[in-house]
Every structure is written in structure tokens, then in C-alpha cells.
Amino acid sequence: MAISDLLILCAAGMLVTAYLMVGQKALVTAVRLYGFQSLLLGIVAATIAISQPRRELFVTAAITVALKAVLIPWFLTRLIDRIGIRREIEPFLNVPTSLLVCLGLTVVGYRVSTGFQEGALGVAHHLIGVALSMLLIGLFLMVTRKKAITQILALLTVENAVFLVAVGITPGMPLVVELGIAFDVILAVLVLGILVHRIVDRFESMDVSRLSKLKG
Amino acid sequence: MTPIISEIGRAFGFALLQAAGLLAVAPLLKTTIKKMKARLQNRQGPPLMQGYYDLAKLLRKEPVRSDVASWVFVAGPRVYFAAAVSATTLVPVLIDAAPLEMAGGILLLVGTLALGRFMLATAALDTGSAFGGMGASRDMTIAALAEPALMLGLFTSALAAGSLNLGSLVRTTLQGGVTFHPSDFLAFAGLFIIVIAETGRIPVDNPATHLELTMIHEAMILEYAGPDLALVEWASAVKELLYLTLLVDLFVPAGIATSLAPLAIVVALLAWAGKVLVLAMAVTVTESTNAKLRLFRVPELVSISLGLAFLALAIRFL
Amino acid sequence: MNLLVWTLAVPLATAAIGALNGPRKFKEAVMIGGLAITFVLCIATTRQFLGGAIPAAFGEALRVDGLSALVVVLSGFVGLLSGTYAVGYLRRNEARNLVTPRMRREIHGLLPAYVFATLLVSMTNNLGIMWIAVELTTLASVFLITFHDRDTSLEAAWKFLVLGSLGLGFALLGIVLLFAAGEEHLGEGLSALNWTRFMQVAPSLHPFTLRLGVVFALIGYGTKAGLAPMHTWKPDAYREAPSPAGVLMAVGMLNGALYCVLRIHLISNAALGPAFSGDLLLTLGLLSVFIATPFILVQWNLKRLLAYSSIEHVGIMAVGIGLGGEAGAFGALLHMTYHSLAKPVAFFSAGTLAQLHSSSNFDRIGTGTVSRAPIASGLLVLATLMITGSPPFGLFFSEMVILKAGFGSQHVTATTLFLAALIVLFCGFVFQIGRLVLGPPRDPKDRRVPKAEQFDLSMATVIVAAILASISAFYLPASLLALIHAATQVVWGTA
């Protein structure tokens, strides 16, 4: 199986996980889906590191897998256990309609990606298409879901999409910058987690739509 | 730097010359109109020099001022006179360029005249007599009606010539050759009515009477005597001459000199005098054939003039 | 060590010391001293820049050109102002035991950290480090917003962080795409992401990827700057944050985010010509001004009013940059300078008023505050005149320059709408503050007696800031003016 097929497979896999996340009700499964998605991202990074003379990608792949596939899901699951709210309450849009909207967003993402010139591996077009669609789907997930944890997951999906682009088509972002960005993402998740704790202590629920006192 | 100073110096020189010239001729115009009116009523009428005799007499007399009047009463005639004289420098008379035309165009002209009118009205109120109050109130009412129509009339012809500056306005109409666009007649008629209103001629105000109920301009200057009265009389005469010259410039500038050659100046002088005389005759005829309108009929007259000006505007640009 | 490194090290050290607990007097002295030294170092950097040498460190990763020098000096100034004001602010709150020593430590640690982050943003030449620095400011602001730990501050912090992280996600995608557009031209290693490298390589960047990257980057940094429609977090965040932190966010972060927007705008200018990102910025700017107008007219809270005013000012600057041309760029930068001078006065006086009445809602403060707090109300009125761009003050001139640029360009209708919005904003703002300050005094039986206004360090800072802001209207120090011109050269001319 050629390298580019593997890449496209992994990218498609990530897109499918994003779709599943939209259709998902239980929080824990959503976190596991996110973990799997990060794993796929790690695989993409590793395959590109092998096929191209970009050794530092191995480091990025290792960080991605370690941080995003393992650490963050563990942190989020521990958060869910501590809070004890397991199921997503009824979102704004029911699942079938939100899936339809996701399809629409994917079409938009792909339409834009056709503008890219053929990357070195001829894969750029697909990677960009998947990344943009995942970005839009992540944003859509944030708009329709009420649970704070799901919003964090959506944010991380957006973050994964950006990393997919960072890994996929560029000839390798400087390592220091990638480390800095990974570190910042972890910090952001940490702070989000602290905030969720304080929100849950104060409002006894993770329902973000209840947070709407500040008007006008 | 020096060329500019000499340039300004020359302009001011011309301005003084023109102002002095118009000042000299103004009383003559007033008395000619009186004489023509008398002729129509087959009376003898005053001698042509009567205007100058009156001014000389008044200048020699002792100024009488009311004991309650403040400095405004004194300042009134002087500002009125100064406004009238400075307005004359903005209008081309013999040459196709006004001496101080770079200072401003139609707006400055109307503004200066309005300043004079305002100052006279305030001075009239200063004496506290009922006449001054009535005169000022009526004058201001007519001004409120006439000035918009005046501006519109002037703008119509200015738009045709493409500039507000009277000098260039005359030059463009001259270059354009003597073409009588139908809107010129309408604009001329509209402006003629306004000139009658502004100079206080019969249909709007009766200059010859001191009858309390009918006089407007006269009521304002009732309290003045001696030099103050002389200043006001002289200024209103110059104003009238200025309005007539304005009408001539806007509509029939033919004959005006385009260079400083003495021959051209003489020709321009004759042409200008003739045209102003013709206009004076028109004024006399309107004065003799019309009765004075009641104050609340004046808006109708002015609305006719506004209508004419709008029509002229519409015709020219549609 | 290099001057730039010192300018960054001092606030970092102040933050570190501030975070430890120690005697109050010592902590306050450290904070004010640290921020004062930072400000002096910022001036030294700009002086070095004006002297002709381009200060740089870490192999061009930190590089100060005209634009960054201006933002550095403004951030340093605002940092010092908010530091000194924070001392008085904390003392007053502590006297009314609203602030525990732990919270005080938080402020002593976070304010200098915030200044460090904004300085890092404005100094860095590397787009990657710039992104990380902006992320740091976001994280620092979250803890500043949850300082008072009210229900609403949690809500504001959550919205701030979610929208902020989303914006930064977009910005990161923008930078990645910009980098992708450069491919092999940009070279290897950390310096590949340098802004100067991008400018050299600009014509050979792949247009479509660049266009996509510029759009995402502008949306991302636009969110941090508070451009509409991504501005929604700003009113909530400014209401909850304590006023010294509010000023840092309203001026420091705003200048920093605009600095990033400008860097991206310049790359797009060099590669695609001013039309592309100029029009985008113009639309976002106009949108911000139009969205801010109604909320200022019918506002119910003093700090939110100032938040919408800073959204409006970001809009004005974005319009200035969007219009492009020498006048547009100069107008926007002049606006940024005067805004950084005038806005702290407004925030501080509003903060004092809110603190005396222990609430920033108009109905809780009541009208006619001039009788109860004359100095603060007077300063607030002065600040309002400055912010709304009334003639004698500086913002009037910058708005005039921008309007001149607007009417000069082919966006005449947009500029007329922009002018109309400015007028309505002026009326709304003056009406609100007028009613608040000069309205009928509160009925005596209202039991909430506001605290008496005492003259302390923070009041002195506000007065000094007000004096500086008013002087700046008539006399700008020559070096500051030279700096603005140098910055305009960068934004418009041959940087």
C-alpha cells in the first residue's frame, strides 16, 4: 500500500471520528474517539517522517501520541468521573440534522481545498480538505453541544485539524514552535479543566447554556 | 513675495476706485428714478443734482440722537454703509473682473449685504420706539423670505456659468457669446422681483412715505438725523445701484471691457450706464403701475420669484 | 546581555517575585519598581531603534523595527500605569476585606506576567513565538477575569477562553498555511518563520494558500483584538476583570493583537497587494464600529460601556489600516498611540467610581456622581471627551486623518457610514456619561452610602495619566512622533 494511500486512509479516519463525535451522546466515548483521532494523527506524522527526510517529525509524532492520544483523554475521563455527569443532554440540533450540516461543512472544506496546488505527495489536496472540514465540524460541535467537556473536545478537534495541516503539507514547521504550540494546547486544556471544575462546583452542572446572565 | 504684495495693492487700488465711482453715481440714480416717476405723473420732479444737495445738507446738520440709545445706534449706519461699499468691490462693473473677486463670490456678496441689513435692524430696535421695532420686524420678515429666493436666483445663473465667482461668471457668459437661453428670462424676472424687495421699492415697501403703517425701510431710520441719516441714505442708494449692476452682469454683460484700454473703458461705461438706466426705467414703471402689497401678501410675491428661479433651474438642466 | 532580553527578563522576574508571598509593602515596591524599570528599558529600546541600530536578539527571533518599537513603548507605559494603579486598588479592596492575601499575590504575579507577554508579542519577529506569546496573554487573562470569583466572572472567563482558544486555533492554522505557502523558499530552522524572511520571499508565496492563511490569521488575531463578529467575549471580560487588569487587556492586549494583525496584513500586502486583506480589515473594522454603536446607546453598565468603546476603537484602527495609503496607516497608528494614552484614564476613573459604589451598574451607581466623587467623575468626563474624539484631544486628529484617507480612497460610501456611526457613538457615549456624572443626585433615603473618595496612589496615577493624555493632544514628544512616522514607514512605506 503506497504511503499516500495510508496517509489518505488515516486522514479519512480522523474525519470519520469527527463525524462519530457529532453523533455521540455519551461523554466518555467521545473522549475515546478524540484519543483515537489523535492516534491517527500520530500515525500520519510517523508515516510522513518515514517517507520524507524529515526526522524531527518523529518527535512530533511521539508528542502527539503521548500527549493527545493518552494524557488528555485520561485527564478528561478523570474529570468526567470526578463530576459524575456521563451523558450529553439534548443538544440544540438533533443528531440527523447535525450530521447533515456536517456533510455540508465537509463540502465547503473540500471545495476550498481544491484550490491547492498538488503537494509533493499529491496528498496535499486531501489533507487540506479533511483538515478544513474537521475544523468546521469542530466549530459546529462547539455551537450545538451544551456540555463543557464536549466544547473542550471540539476545541481539541479544531486543534487536531490544524496540526494535521501543520504535519501534512508543510516541509516541517520549526520544532521549537511545534513544541511551544503543543505545550500551549496542553496548558489551555488544563485551564479549561480547572474552569470546568469551578463551574461545576458553582452551578452543579456542566451545561454551558445556563451560563447566560451577562447580556447587552 | 513682492509680486503678491503689489498684486494685492493693485487690487485694493482698483477696489477703492470702483467704490468711489459707485458712491459718486449712486445719489444720481436715486434722483433719476424720482425724476422719471415724476415725469410719469407729468410733474416736474426734483433737479438731477437733488441727491447730492440732500447729502450735503444732512452732512452739515447736527446729529440728533435719542437719550436712551446705546453705541449700537451709532454703529448701525456706519456698518450698513461699510457693508454696502465693500459689497460693491465684489461685483464687476466696467471690466470683466471684480477688483476683489479672489476674496469671494456670490456667498460673500449676499453675506455682506445681510450683515448691513442686520446691523441696521438692530440699531432700529435700539431706540426703543415702536416705529424702529415695527420697521425692523417687517424688514427681517421680508429678508427671511427674499434672501433664499435671491440666493436661488444667483445660484441658477452661477450654475450655468459653473462658478460662484462673479468675475469668472461674467467672463464665461461673455465667452459663451450672446445666447439667450429661455431660463435666462425666467431667472431675470425672478431676480428682478427680489431686487425690488431688497431695495424697498413699491410693491413691497414705499420709499417715499413716512406713513406709519406702510413704511418699512423708512421706519427703521426714522430716528436718525444729520450725518447718520446721510450715511444710511447714501448706503441704500449704493445698494440699489449694486443690485442693478448685478442684474446687468448676470444677464446682459455685453459691452463690458475685457482689457484696460481707455477706449474699451469708455465703451463699457456707456454700455453700463445705458443698461442701468433701462433697468431704472423698469423699476420706475413697476413702481408707478403697482400698488403697495399688504405685508402678508409679500410671501406670495416672493413665492412667484422662487417658482421662477426653480423653473429656470429646471429648464437649464433638464 | 542584549537590551531586548533585559526588557523581557525584568517583568518576568517581577512576576516571579510577585507570585511568592511576602510583606505587602515589599511586594508593592517590587511590582512598581519592576514595571518602572521595564518602562525605562522600553524607552531605551526605542531610543536605540531611533538611533539607527535595529535591536535584535536570539538571531533575529526578537527584532524591533518601527512598528514594534511603538507597541513596545505603549505596552511598557500602560504596564507601569496599571501597576501603580493596582497598588492603590488592592489597598482599598483589602481595607474592605474583599481581597485576600492569596488574591493579592495573584495580581502581583499576573500583572507583570501580562506585561511580559504583551512585550514579547510586540518584540518577536517570529510568527510562531508571536502565537505562543498571544496564547500566554490569553491564559494570564483567564485568571485575571476570575479574580473576583463571582458567578458571572466564571461565565465571562469560560466565554473568554473558549472564544480565545478558537481564535488562536484559527490563527495557528493561518500561520501554518502562510508557512505552507512559502514551502522551500523559507528555508529551515526557527528563522524560517521570521516575519522578515516572509517579507523577502513574499512575491514567490503561493497565492491561494497565502490568501487562505491570511484570512484565518486575520480572523484569529481579530478575535484577540476584539474585532466584530468575534468581539462578544470583550464586554463580559472587561466587566469582570479588576480595572488595572482591564486596562492591560483593553490597551496592552489590543495593541498586541493589532500588531499581529498588522504583521499578517503587511505580508499579504507584499504578496497580494493591499486590496485583499485591506478590504477584509475594512469590513471587519466597519462591522465593529456599527455593532458597538447600539450597545453604547443602550448600555446598562459602566465597564461594559468602556469595553464597547474599545471595540469601536479597534474598529476605527482596522478601518484606518484597511483604507491603506500613507494617511490611513498614519491615522491608525496615531489612533493607537492616543488611544493607549486616553483609555487608561477612562478605565481608572470608571474603576474608581465602580469601586466606591461597589458595583459598575448604572442603576446601582445612581446618577449625579459628581457630588459624591468629584475627582473621579471629573476625570471620567475628561476621559470621555478624549475617547469620543472631541476636538482639542488627540483622537480627534487621528480620526480626521483616517476620514481624510477614507474620503480620498474609493470607499466614500463606507467612510460616510463610518462617520455617521462615529457621530452616533459620540452622542451615545456623552449622553451615558453625562447622565451618570451630572444627573440628578440620588435620593437621600437610598441606604447604600458610597465610600468617601480619598486621595491615594491610584488616584495620583489617574491624574498623572490624565495630564499626560491632555498634554499629548497639543505636544507630542519629538521622539514619539518620529516613532509613529517610522512605524508608518513600516506599515506603508519601504520597511
Add this chain to the structure above:
Amino acid sequence: MIERWAWWSVRRVATWGCGGELSSRTEYTATAFSKPLTMIFRAIYRPTRQVETLAQVSSYFTQEVRYRSEIEPTFERYVYGPLLRGVLRVANGMKVLQAGSLHAYLAYVLVLGVLLLVWLGGTK
């Protein structure tokens, strides 16, 4: 020139009031001054008049006559009033934009993102 010569011999005389004594009652007040204008522009000013005659014994022996006239503040009532109310109504209408729900705020960014992507997609 005229000023210098005439200044020293000014005669001060009472204002001429048609022979009758001049008092504040014969003077032109502001209402009188503006009366012609308000009458001409009746449609805009809409002057109103109220005359009350007070008489105890019989209506023939009036003690007091009260005259009260007003002109209608046309501009405030017909121009500025509606304008202000309209602007404030629009402003209140726009308040719904910032109604507190984070989801709405995120939706704004999503819509903006999609619009820009569609627009960018177009300009290949």
C-alpha cells in the same frame, strides 16, 4: 472723516413717540418682533392663542385679561423625537446580538468562517 467732524456737537433728545409718552408698553417685544414671521410660517410654527377675561361682578366689568400664546416645538416633536426613538428602538433590537449565550457567539464565528471559505473558494 464724517465721524470726527460731527462728534463734538451731538444733541441728546428723547426718542420720538408720535408725541405720546414713550413707555415699556409701547415698545416692540420679542413676540411682536417675531409675530409676522410666525403668521407667515403658520404651517410650521402652529401658533396657539388663549385669552381669558376674569370678571367677578359681571362680564362687562373685567378685572383682568390673560393672554397666552405658544408656538409648537415642531422640530423637537416631528424631527428629533421620532429620530431618537427610532435609533433607540433599533439599538434595543440589536441588543439580542449579545444575549449571553456562548453558542450564539460561536455561531457568529462559524458563519463568518463558512462565508469567508465559500468566498475564498470562489476566487481560485
